[in-house]
Amino acid sequence: MGTSDRAAMIDLLLVAKGGHEVLPFNQAMFDGILRAANCTTVACLRDAPPEVLFKANSFLINEVGDGSTGALGPLTGFTPVVDGKYIEDLPTALLARGSYNRKMHSLRLFERPYLTPMTTLSNASSRCMSIPQTSLKKFHGTGRPICHFACNAYFNAKAYKNKAQRYAMTIPPATHGLDQTYFLFNSNASTPATDIAAAREFQEYVRRFVTSERNQEDYRGLDDWPNGPGETSFEIVLGSFEVQKGLLGCQPPLSSLE
Known part of the structure; x- marks a missing residue:
């Protein structure tokens, strides 16, 4: 699935090598992690010693591009997962039952002037391209x-x-x-x-x-x-x-x- 330039990338890969390229859509990120750990299977990755996993993580964080997202790690970056301990449940469930940090006064990244409302963009488009x-x-x-x-x-x-x-x-x-x-x-x-x-x-x-x-x-x-x-x-x-x-x-x- 891709939008805008990502859709264009998918389009280019579909015709790469005249249509004979092996498409990476289902395995690119997965294969990259295996290569970083010098493994070919998930079983190998699970059995890898800590020092191998440390080097693999170092590679993914420091050498793989994040696509200009500013994230820690490749593309959208590494994030916590629901493990029952650090993250006990889905965020929506925890928010619903009141298990959230109340010391946060403002989510500064998601309010003005850091975010342009959709209505602002729509109004600008209407003024510039007035089409009945x-x-x-x-x-x-x-x-x-x-x-x-x-x-x-x-x-x-x-x-x-x-x-x-x-x-x-x-x-x-x-x-x-x-x-x-x-x-x-x-x-x-x-x-x-x-x-x-x-x-x-x-x-x-x-x-x-x-x-x-x-x-x-x-x-x-x-x-x-x-x-x-x-x-x-x-x-x-x-x-x-x-x-x-x-x-x-x-x-x-x-x-x-x-």
């Missing part, structure tokens, strides 16, 4: 977005046929990455969404795609995803999922080497 709602359909699929996002999704879905599903998110304010709040929607407090019903339906479509399951009791009236994903997709708009045919203006690109 009636003109959105005419504009959609043309201009700058088609170069950066739409063609990539179109040809990806067309190549992988029934293994892929393509959609276009046009629910206002339609800012970059906004679909993630629908994809991972929990509540308007943590993942605000303009159309909660669309968020729940979106998640149901994702569940069906991942599990290869059909309609469930709660969503029997939900249409199946359109067939022929390269040529047909859903456009997610306020209040509905609308079938979209083809992709206006998206033609097979010339090779960058030509």
